Amino acid sequence: MSILATEQVGHSFHDRWLFKELHFGLQKGDRVALVGINGTGKSTLLKILAEIEIPSEGKVVKEKGIKIGFLSQEPDFTGLRTVNDFIYSSDNEQQQLIKEYETLLASEVIDQVKLAELTDKLSAMEAWEYEHNIKTILNRLQITDFTQDIQSLSGGQKKRLSLAKLLIDDPDIYILDEPTNHLDIETIEWLEKILTTGNKTILLVTHDRYFLDAVCNEIRELDKGNVYVYKGNYTYFLEKKAERETMDVASAEKARNLLRRELEWMRRQPQARGTKSKARIEAFYDLEKKSKGPRKNDTVQLSVKISRQGSKILELHQVTKRFDTKVILKDFSYTFKKYDRIGLAGKNGSGKSTLLQIITGAYSADSGEVVKGDTTVFGYYRQSGLSFQDGDRVLDVVKNVAEYIEMANGDVITASQLLTLFLFPPEKQFNIVKKLSGGEKKRLQLMRVLMSNPNFLILDEPSNDLDIDTLNILEEFLENYSGVLVLVSHDRYLVDKLTDQLFIFEDEGHIQIYNGNYADYKTTLEVQLKGEKDAARVKEKEHFKIEQTEKKKLSYKEQREYETLEIEIESLEKEIDNKQNNLALTTDYDKITHLITELDELRKSLDQKSERWIELAELI
Known part of the structure; x- marks a missing residue:
């Protein structure tokens, strides 16, 4: 029996129906991933189920007393000033006691009587373990300053704060929209363990395929207003989706062929005999609807020219960079070579984006030298997203770069034709950019970067907000890309597939260069950790033997x-x-x-x- 479900739900957005008469239910213990291309309404459906947004028609029903926790891509902190105000709910007595206790400990003069009173209350409510769990979650998500004004936080900090609150509240149903965005790889692996502990009910949208496989036991695809259910992992989903799409394309092609004949019949049909053929006319309109199904080439096409690359690409010599007293980079040297495919790995704030800014010349190094080759052309896909004016149309954003674009095969196409290849059909090219979904904006940004024909491509978190279908096309393009690739991503699947060398950002500005991808690095760490544990056990046994021997001997x-x-x-x-x-x-x-x-x-x-x-x- 469903503990949360929709009843005949439909929703329109900018005069376009995303879905109609949709049924979607969750049972206790379900861990479901919702997938689909950008713009199909995944985030909207999550908001409707979380009762954040009211559907255009139909309703949401839930089991009495069920508490839903929702993680939005853009968290709302209206009416809240500090981190403390958001973390500790006013209607949760345990949380309010912990907040009071933490505030008292942080004060210059501690009221010992009040402290004893609060300690007794926390003990009586058995809240000490809860307090420990709250601290663990906050520290893991790098939230340490509870007096900080929420408005001063970056987008990534706000997302982590919202995730921390959700984990602390531990709702009956977790609804998560891109939970891995703005998290480093270690934190994602920690989050996987939390979400798979206990019989949690989870619905999430994610582009991270390793995360999807680790957390979810069912995949549901939202496609053209319909939901398709796949009981299995991501690989199983891909196989069954391919089978379904092949059948859909064949069915649509058959319908289109039949439609041509029926259209001729409709044109020849005398007006006076229309009533005698009512059933056939109704069948014609049904056939017309089926003929609008998918075509074989209905995918993003990534194929752009790569600028010629000389022998000297980019050299870093003893580069050092610090902000205030914090050292971000220390004496780092590297000479980039043709076909380099490098992944940047490290905790948030360790300096990955700073290195990219130094490479592209946006930041200057405090010391050292950056030497760029004459033929090197950067293509920089920034994490910050697409820059545009409120009134800009999709086509304007592309034309501002170039009216015509040269493709890999030498063909020259118009900006409009390129947009069509990136799944922006002519009717959508005149839409205002701000009306696009988050993923569509990212796809448009990626297209603008590739239009410059770069031979040194820098991608800073390219997978954020992109749908899995577009990611697969991007991966295929990047696998065949002949220029230098530098990739920053928390998506382990993407890093494993596209890189063969890592820059590991460590403490005090040190960067370790590792030959291999993230999976290789993880295996190396596990072997190293096992060796250290084995050595520690041997040492402990030896120490115990010596201790026992010494005990047996008297002076x-x-x-x-x-x-x-x-x-x-x-x-x-x-x-x-x-x-x-x-x-x-x-x-x-x-x-x-x-x-x-x-x-x-x-x-x-x-x-x-x-x-x-x-x-x-x-x-x-």
């Missing part, structure tokens, strides 16, 4: 003490027996008192010597 002094104690204990026991016998024979009160005092002293001495004797005996 000469301890050996003499042990032997002396045996004699002393025996003597004390005899003396105690004699005193007890004397005590039994005497009736003198003073003598009895004296004997009892002596016996107490002797027993104390016996106990002390016996304990010491046992310690030495254990060592032996």
Whole structure:
């Protein structure tokens, strides 16, 4: 039984129906990935299910008491000022206590009475583990300054803050729109473990195929207003999708051929006999609808000319860069060669984008030298996105670069023809750019970069917001790209497929050059870590053996003490027996008192010597 579902839902956007009469349900424990090309309405459907957006028709139903958590591509922080205000919900008593406790600890003068009171309350509510979990999540997502104004955060920081809040709240249903955007690879792998722990119900949109395979057990494709369900991993989805598309193309081609004949019949049909052929006329309109199905060439076409490249491409000599006291790059040197395919890896803020800015001349190095070859032409796909004016049309954005473009085979085509190859049909080319979906804007940005015919291509997080179909086309293009490729991406699949060398950004501005892709690097790290653990275990065993050996050996002094104690204990026991016998024979009160005092002293001495004797005996 579904705990969240749509009933005959339909939604239109800019006078175009994204979907109609759509049924989409989630059962407890489902972990579903929603895929589809940009502009099909994936993000809109997520917002409708999360009750953020009201559908044009139909409704959403959910099980009573179900709590839904929604991670948007562009989080909304309306009415909230600081990080603290957002993280700790006003209606959650545990979170409010933790907030009060953390605020008190951060104050200059700590009210000890108040601290004791809060400590008791947190213990009574068993909130200490919850407090530890909150801190772990926040630290992992690099959120440390809780007094920081939300408006001062970058887009990536806002996305991580929104994700942290969602994980802390731990809702019944997780609805996630591109959760891996702005996360480094280590954090993505950590997030995979969290989402697959426990019987979580998850619906997500992601371009990250490794993440999709690790988290989801079902894929649903939204295509032309219909939902297709695939019970399996990404590879299974690709196989079945290819089969379905082949059948759809064949069916549409058959319908188009039949439509031509029916169209001739419709034109010849006398008006007076129209009522006699009503069923055939209705069948004609149904056939016309089917004929609008997919065609064989309905995919993005990436094929542009590459500028000639000379022997000198780009050289970095002892490059150093710092911001304030933080060293980003330190004495880094590298000579780029033809056909270099380099991936940049490291935590967020480690300096990857800074290196790209130095390479392209946007930043100057504090010291060192950057030497660019005369024939080197950069193509830089920036993470920041497409720059445009509010009134710009899609066609204008391309024409601002060039009216005509030379393709790889030597053909010269117009800007409009190139847009059509990138799945922007003529009717869409006159749309305002700001009305495009996030993925469509990214596709347009990628096209503009490739129009400059670069022979040194820099891609900074190219997979963010691109649909998987476009990513597959991009990968195919890049696999055959003959220029230098420098790639920054948290998409491990993309890095593995397109690079054969890594720049690993480490602490203090150091960059390690590794020959191999990310999968190779991960394997190397695992082998290294296993070796370190094995070495530590061997060392621990050796230390234990030495410790045990040392315990079994007594020093000469301890050996003499042990032997002396045996004699002393025996003597004390005899003396105690004699005193007890004397005590039994005497009736003198003073003598009895004296004997009892002596016996107490002797027993104390016996106990002390016996304990010491046992310690030495254990060592032996």
